[in-house]
Amino acid sequence: MSRVSPTPSPLSEEPFLDEGVAARLKRDASGLVCAVVQQHDTAEVLMVGWMDDEALRRTLTSGRVTFWSRSRREYWRKGDTSGHVQYVRTVALDCDGDTLLVRVDQVGAACHTGARTCFDDHDLAAAQGHPDE
């Protein structure tokens, strides 16, 4: 007999986000926090996505990054269609609870365009600042 359903880890059987974590989240009007995704070894900022409590719960318990897609209004486990999986290394919540920093091991391109990051070759014209000015 083949077994096709994934085996959940013990942690992922918890149905709700940890209460202590949930209490620290400062969600926007849509119930979301911002998630900055960074490659764990090179420190590249790969992309930014959005998580509600359930997306964060899945991310913390499964080892795979899951976002809430604001445009499609559905959960989106990175890599399920593209193969460009993000394996979780660490997740930090910022000082005021409205932003996550998710350090990952990114398989292939993080951007849907095929670029490594969503910021590649998108620099705007900007004046540089210097301490002596």
Add this chain to the structure above:
Amino acid sequence: MSRVSPTPSPLSEEPFLDEGVAARLKRDASGLVCAVVQQHDTAEVLMVGWMDDEALRRTLTSGRVTFWSRSRREYWRKGDTSGHVQYVRTVALDCDGDTLLVRVDQVGAACHTGARTCFDDHDLAAAQGHPDE
């Protein structure tokens, strides 16, 4: 006679955000985009703030990072009260126009708590993911 008002650079005399840039921005319901701030040489993610068109214009033209404070509902040029200035190096807009990556030279602590980054020592308990799972 003393001269106390700052001397604007030629670029900062432009009253509006560049039209081409403005056309690419995908603002949220509050007219804001997310701005991830990264130390240019170490690649640390320092903090995340929010910008409207005017905050971005000031950031692109002045060499200093300016945010829109959602809580205080006012512009906030980083470092004006704390001394923890962010000097702009590069600014990139992501593939879908709703997030900026601002690379800076950060003076001192980026976090209002005095920590170097807003994510220091704030790791959540998280299961790590691995390709063989």
